[in-house]
Amino acid sequence: GNSVTQMEGPVTLSEEAFLTINCTYTATGYPSLFWYVQYPGEGLQLLLKATKADDKGSNKGFEATYRKETTSFHLEKGSVQVSDSAVYFCALSAHASGTYKYIFGTGTRLKVLA
Amino acid sequence: EPEVTQTPSHQVTQMGQEVILRCVPISNHLYFYWYRQILGQKVEFLVSFYNNEISEKSEIFDDQFSVERPDGSNFTLKIRSTKLEDSAMYFCASSEEEVQETQYFGPGTRLLVL
Numbered sequence: 709g710n711s712v713t714q715m716e717g718p719v720t721l722s723e724e725a726f727l728t729i730n731c732t733y734t735a736t737g738y739p740s741l742f743w744y745v746q747y748p749g750e751g752l753q754l755l756l757k758a759t760k761a762d763d764k765g766s767n768k769g770f771e772a773t774y775r776k777e778t779t780s781f782h783l784e785k786g787s788v789q790v791s792d793s794a795v796y797f798c799a800l801s802a803h804a805s806g807t808y809k810y811i812f813g814t815g816t817r818l819k820v821l822a
Numbered sequence: 823e824p825e826v827t828q829t830p831s832h833q834v835t836q837m838g839q840e841v842i843l844r845c846v847p848i849s850n851h852l853y854f855y856w857y858r859q860i861l862g863q864k865v866e867f868l869v870s871f872y873n874n875e876i877s878e879k880s881e882i883f884d885d886q887f888s889v890e891r892p893d894g895s896n897f898t899l900k901i902r903s904t905k906l907e908d909s910a911m912y913f914c915a916s917s918e919e920e921v922q923e924t925q926y927f928g929p930g931t932r933l934l935v936l
């Protein structure tokens with residue numbers, strides 16, 4: 709079946725530190741992969757996506773590369789800011805019955821200290 | 823930028839009562855979804871909806887749940903007889919025909935069943 713595994717949080721970093729949040733998946737076929745961010749008290753916002761192997765998604769300084777050989781989609785940012793503090797969810801899109809549904813990871817809470 | 827909206831933002835209800843959660847998807851989107859997130863847990867798929875019928879539903883989506891698109895703009899989730907374990911954040915999402923697999927989420931409705 710389809711599943712997504714994310715690294716456990718919380719992750720606490722100082723401002724300007726390098727961020728990596730690991731995400732691996734198992735899937736039948738070749739799903740699209742996503743990172744969503746949830747700021748405190750808000751809903752899920754699409755951060756970036758990649759639809760095929762070796763694609764790199766990027767947005768707001770965040771990047772993730774779809775690695776088929778390691779079934780991974782790790783999220784990275786070179787220099788985090790306090791405003792990046794949020795919960796980050798990795799997800800894959802599974803196609804069935806003519807529509808897609810998302811399988812989410814457990815989420816990783818990031819706290820960035822000034 | 824168009825966005826998915828949900829009402830109410832919070833709802834408190836007594837066990838056994840019926841609740842209706844409302845969503846207004848992005849106007850040109852044709853695929854609609856409900857997900858839920860029990861506090862501290864994963865975001866879980868409930869149901870997908872297209873062309874006025876359910877495309878897929880999860881094991882969670884039992885006979886107590888129903889969805890409806892009563893008019894051209896609203897998409898609702900009804901829980902007929904709420905249980906304590908229905909307490910969660912409920913997210914509505916929508917996607918467009920051409921890029922079906924990218925879903926846009928609303929801010930969520932936090933449901934508390936007492």
